[in-house]
Amino acid sequence: MTEDNIDDESLRNLQAQTAKLPREITPPADAWAVIKAEIERPRAISGDNGAARVSPIWQRPAFLAAAALLLVAGSSAVTAIALARRNVEGTRVTASQPAVAAERPVANSNGAPATLAEFTLVENDYISTANRLSALLESDETQLAPETIAKLKESLRVIDAAILEARRALAADPANKQLIEMLSTSYNQKVDLLRRTTEMGRS
Amino acid sequence: MLKRLLLALAVALAASEASAQTKVSRGLKINADGAIRIYNLVGSVRVIGWNRDSVLVRGTLGKGNNLHMGGGGAGMKMFIEGIDERNPAPADIEVSVPMRARVWVKTATASIEVSGVAGSLDLYVVGGNIKVTGNPADVNAEAIDGSITIVGSPAWVRAKSASGDVSLNGSSSDVTVSTVSGKIDVEGGRYEKAKFESVTGNIRFAGSFERGGLANFDTHGGTIEVGIPKGNDADFEVVSIAGKVTNRLTSSRPVAGRYGRGSELNTTAGIGGTRVVIKSFKGPVTLLRKD
Numbered sequence: 001m002t003e004d005n006i007d008d009e010s011l012r013n014l015q016a017q018t019a020k021l022p023r024e025i026t027p028p029a030d031a032w033a034v035i036k037a038e039i040e041r042p043r044a045i046s047g048d049n050g051a052a053r054v055s056p057i058w059q060r061p062a063f064l065a066a067a068a069l070l071l072v073a074g075s076s077a078v079t080a081i082a083l084a085r086r087n088v089e090g091t092r093v094t095a096s097q098p099a100v101a102a103e104r105p106v107a108n109s110n111g112a113p114a115t116l117a118e119f120t121l122v123e124n125d126y127i128s129t130a131n132r133l134s135a136l137l138e139s140d141e142t143q144l145a146p147e148t149i150a151k152l153k154e155s156l157r158v159i160d161a162a163i164l165e166a167r168r169a170l171a172a173d174p175a176n177k178q179l180i181e182m183l184s185t186s187y188n189q190k191v192d193l194l195r196r197t198t199e200m201g202r203s
Numbered sequence: 204m205l206k207r208l209l210l211a212l213a214v215a216l217a218a219s220e221a222s223a224q225t226k227v228s229r230g231l232k233i234n235a236d237g238a239i240r241i242y243n244l245v246g247s248v249r250v251i252g253w254n255r256d257s258v259l260v261r262g263t264l265g266k267g268n269n270l271h272m273g274g275g276g277a278g279m280k281m282f283i284e285g286i287d288e289r290n291p292a293p294a295d296i297e298v299s300v301p302m303r304a305r306v307w308v309k310t311a312t313a314s315i316e317v318s319g320v321a322g323s324l325d326l327y328v329v330g331g332n333i334k335v336t337g338n339p340a341d342v343n344a345e346a347i348d349g350s351i352t353i354v355g356s357p358a359w360v361r362a363k364s365a366s367g368d369v370s371l372n373g374s375s376s377d378v379t380v381s382t383v384s385g386k387i388d389v390e391g392g393r394y395e396k397a398k399f400e401s402v403t404g405n406i407r408f409a410g411s412f413e414r415g416g417l418a419n420f421d422t423h424g425g426t427i428e429v430g431i432p433k434g435n436d437a438d439f440e441v442v443s444i445a446g447k448v449t450n451r452l453t454s455s456r457p458v459a460g461r462y463g464r465g466s467e468l469n470t471t472a473g474i475g476g477t478r479v480v481i482k483s484f485k486g487p488v489t490l491l492r493k494d
Contacts, residue, residue: 155365162423
């Protein structure tokens with residue numbers, strides 16, 4: 001399954017929509033009772049020819065329940081990573097923060113997700129972080145010179161083009177871990193650039 | 204007659220401009236390893252390490268600028284305040300600080316130059332350039348569209364710019380350099396833990412790797428050229444999704460990528476011992492001998 005023919009606008013729309021999705025949702029009140037009943041049902045179902053037919057593992061309620069839990073846990077983990085990723089490049093003593101770990105942005109490729117599914121979770125987080133920083137920057141924009149804003153936007157365009165190009169390649173080749181790492185690096189750079197500019201704009 | 208009148212007017216204006224500027228020279232005691240924060244939006248900041256336990260500020264302030272400074276032995280701060288924060292007049296200051304001081308400087312378009320400081324440096328510019336000379340313990344330099352130049356051997360370096368270039372001429376045991384479209388140029392020196400990354404900026408490394416170290420090079424569309432001298436041993440892992448890999452360092456040849464596209468190269472220079480990982484999306488990668 002590939003989506004190599006997805007166009008830029010559709011991808012942006014999709015990214016914008018996924019960024020708006022809630023981090024978690026409360027399951028319906030009777031969900032657990034249904035899941036429990038499904039788990040306790042015999043797993044083999046007789047087929048028309050009389051042979052036992054085992055339902056695919058991804059259709060089993062227990063698997064779906066576990067997947068839902070993993071999704072929530074993964075989402076929380078991503079948030080934790082996002083909060084922690086500001087200090088991954090070592091510690092030192094600074095003039096502004098003596099004896100405190102220096103703030104360092106964003107995880108590097110060593111912490112890049114290993115699969116497309118993991119990356120998709122992290123990507124949502126990157127997009128929402130970038131959107132939040134962009135909004136912050138827009139509100140502070142007057143504190144930066146117009147030529148600086150123009151150069152910043154040009155740099156962001158360069159990064160976005162790289163992200164889009166790598167994203168397309170990943171859609172065509174979803175198992176490529178090198179692409180996932182490269183894409184993660186580009187997102188890191190975007191978030192880091194936005195964060196640095198936001199901090200510099202706040203004199 | 205008209206020419207003379209214009210000349211006289213120009214001289215008068217220049218004199219008026221000069222008289223609007225203010226010379227400053229102010230000093231303060233501080234510990235030898237004290238923390239110093241300097242803030243100047245426009246103009247220039249020059250920091251020089253000296254062998255005294257005091258700070259001396261000298262320079263020229265633009266019209267309406269005021270220099271504020273204060274603090275104690277452990278730390279002090281100074282900033283230039285202008286009448287019009289939206290359009291500040293430039294201030295050019297030279298600050299002599301104790302050699303082991305920890306220095307923090309932030310500017311907008313003012314350039315920053317630091318020399319002879321052995322303590323730690325935190326330098327931030329938006330559009331100005333940063334130049335560090337000497338051997339500070341560590342350097343954190345960030346710019347948006349300014350360039351960063353480091354000549355010397357800080358133990359720890361973090362240098363980031365977006366469209367500005369970053370160049371290193373020295374050695375470091377732990378260095379990370381990042382740009383978007385700016386070039387990264389490393390000339391000489393030995394590196395133990397190193398990371399160089401760009402989006403479209405070209406990366407050129409002409410130095411050596413410390414044995415047992417780890418070096419990472421990442422780019423999306425820039426070129427990567429890594430040159431090491433004879434006798435420098437390293438294990439290279441090169442991956443390019445769509446770019447060309449050229450090996451002029453060893454006899455190994457790149458092979459087709461494991462995912463059915465691009466090319467990869469795993470090769471050892473000498474007896475190896477330092478891991479060098481190079482990743483490129485579409486920029487060409489070249490390994491070569493630099494003697």
